[in-house]
Amino acid sequence: RETDLPPGPPTLPFIGNLHVFPREAPHHQFTEWAKQYGGIYSLKIGPGTAIVLSDPNIVKVLLEKRSATTSDRPSIYIVKLVTRGLHMGLNRYGETWKAMRRAAHAILTPQAATRQLPIQQAEAVQLLYDFLNTPESFHRHLGRYTNSAIMSVLFGKRSPRYETRETSEFFRMMHDWAALLEPGATPPFDLIPILKLIPQRWSAWKRAASRIRVMQRALYFGYLEDTEKRVENGEENGSYMEEVLARREEFGLDREMTAYVGGVLVEGASETTWSYLNSFILTLVAFPEAQKKAHEEIDRVVGQDRLATLADFEQLPYIRALLFEVHRFRPVAPLLVPHVTTINQRIENYIIPKGSTIFVNAWGILHDPELFDDPESFQPERYLITENGTKPGIDASSLKTTLTFGVGRRSCPGIHLAQTSMSIVAMNLLWAFDFKPALDAQGNEIAVDLFAYSKGVTMAPLPFECRITPRTGDKAEIIRREFLDATDVFEKFEFGLSADDKAFVERFTR
Numbered sequence: 131r132e133t134d135l136p137p138g139p140p141t142l143p144f145i146g147n148l149h150v151f152p153r154e155a156p157h158h159q160f161t162e163w164a165k166q167y168g169g170i171y172s173l174k175i176g177p178g179t180a181i182v183l184s185d186p187n188i189v190k191v192l193l194e195k196r197s198a199t200t201s202d203r204p205s206i207y208i209v210k211l212v213t214r215g216l217h218m219g220l221n222r223y224g225e226t227w228k229a230m231r232r233a234a235h236a237i238l239t240p241q242a243a244t245r246q247l248p249i250q251q252a253e254a255v256q257l258l259y260d261f262l263n264t265p266e267s268f269h270r271h272l273g274r275y276t277n278s279a280i281m282s283v284l285f286g287k288r289s290p291r292y293e294t295r296e297t298s299e300f301f302r303m304m305h306d307w308a309a310l311l312e313p314g315a316t317p318p319f320d321l322i323p324i325l326k327l328i329p330q331r332w333s334a335w336k337r338a339a340s341r342i343r344v345m346q347r348a349l350y351f352g353y354l355e356d357t358e359k360r361v362e363n364g365e366e367n368g369s370y371m372e373e374v375l376a377r378r379e380e381f382g383l384d385r386e387m388t389a390y391v392g393g394v395l396v397e398g399a400s401e402t403t404w405s406y407l408n409s410f411i412l413t414l415v416a417f418p419e420a421q422k423k424a425h426e427e428i429d430r431v432v433g434q435d436r437l438a439t440l441a442d443f444e445q446l447p448y449i450r451a452l453l454f455e456v457h458r459f460r461p462v463a464p465l466l467v468p469h470v471t472t473i474n475q476r477i478e479n480y481i482i483p484k485g486s487t488i489f490v491n492a493w494g495i496l497h498d499p500e501l502f503d504d505p506e507s508f509q510p511e512r513y514l515i516t517e518n519g520t521k522p523g524i525d526a527s528s529l530k531t532t533l534t535f536g537v538g539r540r541s542c543p544g545i546h547l548a549q550t551s552m553s554i555v556a557m558n559l560l561w562a563f564d565f566k567p568a569l570d571a572q573g574n575e576i577a578v579d580l581f582a583y584s585k586g587v588t589m590a591p592l593p594f595e596c597r598i599t600p601r602t603g604d605k606a607e608i609i610r611r612e613f614l615d616a617t618d619v620f621e622k623f624e625f626g627l628s629a630d631d632k633a634f635v636e637r638f639t640r
């Protein structure tokens with residue numbers, strides 16, 4: 131380890147800290163090391179350097195104030211093989227990324243999220259309807275909802291069922307793509323470049339990369355062509371990609387870039403929102419007291435006779451606090467997505483060399499007992515006491531409630547859309563249902579496991595069971611009626627449905 135670097139675990143010759151680098155749920159080990167080495171420490175990965183930040187003040191200085199020079203991403207060979215430099219979320223910081231990001235910003239404004247409220251609200255109604263009919267499949271319903279909602283606002287085309295081709299094929303592709311990106315899933319091409327020369331016929335990873343590339347392109351170009359056809363037929367429905375297509379030249383996007391802007395936004399939105407909403411339900415089941423308070427609040431403000439709308443959200447401080455607490459308690463991306471510095475950075479008395487990978491240990495920050503009272507306990511109230519949930523009386527102004535959406539120029543462009551859609555869904559799920567532990571054969575409650583999570587770069591609850599029941603018979607009736615009333619909104623987003631999709635849709639509207 132170079133003498134100017136922040137401290138870190140002892141290294142071995144050549145490999146540095148590679149032998150102790152955690153392969154599963156790295157945020158836990160990163161948080162343990164933070165206790166030992168502090169809010170900024172370093173890891174040597176062969177000749178390269180990784181810096182781990184667990185101090186919100188240092189995160190603010192390095193990633194926010196110096197965002198112009200800390201917004202690169204690591205160069206990952208397998209990403210290049212699959213996307214050839216077209217992935218906004220994983221691309222290096224450069225002209226292609228800038229053009230894509232410009233387009234994403236132009237369409238994902240808070241006002242645009244409001245314009246898309248009718249379809250978001252209608253998709254949430256279908257979610258309630260699906261929960262009502264087959265509550266045991268809630269995990270799948272959430273998957274359909276998140277994918278269909280983002281597909282509707284981006285490409286103007288919804289998926290009435292999880293089995294609808296666009297949704298099921300998308301999740302199949304994402305499953306394989308995420309598996310390929312997991313640390314350790316491929317040989318260390320980036321550390322030992324000679325491995326890149328292995329021919330495809332001897333390399334299962336290269337074959338997987340080619341297969342995923344084909345699937346990804348078929349989906350993303352397919353979405354785009356469907357939108358173009360709709361526009362040609364005069365069937366615009368205000369979807370965001372209609373605007374991107376119209377302003378393509380202004381944004382500096384060629385056809386490949388345009389298809390990938392849309393596709394990568396669907397990637398960014400689907401699994402994150404899905405995993406967040408699963409954590410939301412998991413915590414409601416695990417913490418009945420919090421659920422009771424949220425129920426009381428929504429009954430007081432919204433009443434029994436109508437669904438909740440975004441206009442109610444401001445009147446629901448406890449539910450807003452509950453949503454922040456879910457982000458804190460189980461952040462979707464506990465280490466965000468790694469950044470890379472493009473110049474040498476001097477910070478405290480250290481020098482971080484150009485090209486170092488920077489991990490923001492969001493998990494460590496949000497579970498730091500110096501910042502949060504009893505951080506392992508679930509307490510929405512903490513966000514009613516201080517704005518960012520930290521202990522009263524300490525100076526934690528560098529820490530924003532949006533940390534889980536990233537920092538600086540690479541922070542999440544979908545934040546407004548995500549917050550709007552998750553607020554609508556969370557309010558209405560609380561309005562409509564009780565969430566209770568599943569029962570075993572003897573009728574005893576089975577406690578949910580708050581630690582049963584996937585162990586990769588993002589964390590999602592492993593499938594769990596629970597009992598979801600409508601809170602009153604009237605509410606069940608209101609949901610059925612609202613679902614029928616949503617037909618008019620849905621129709622503008624239903625194109626090219628398969629025979630099975632059509633049969634499904636017609637069953638309810640006839």
Ligand code: HEM
Binds near residue numbers: 537540542
């Ligand atoms: C619960 C919901 C979501 C969470 C927790 C989340 C979180 C994140 C995080 C942590 C990052 C990396 C930030 C960084 O590097 O500093 C990110 C990036 C990104 N997110 Fe989200 N996100 C969510 C929803 C969405 C939605 C709805 C969209 C699309 C509409 C989206 C699209 C993206 C994209 C394209 C990037 C890459 C940005 C870049 O590298 O320039 N995300 N998100």
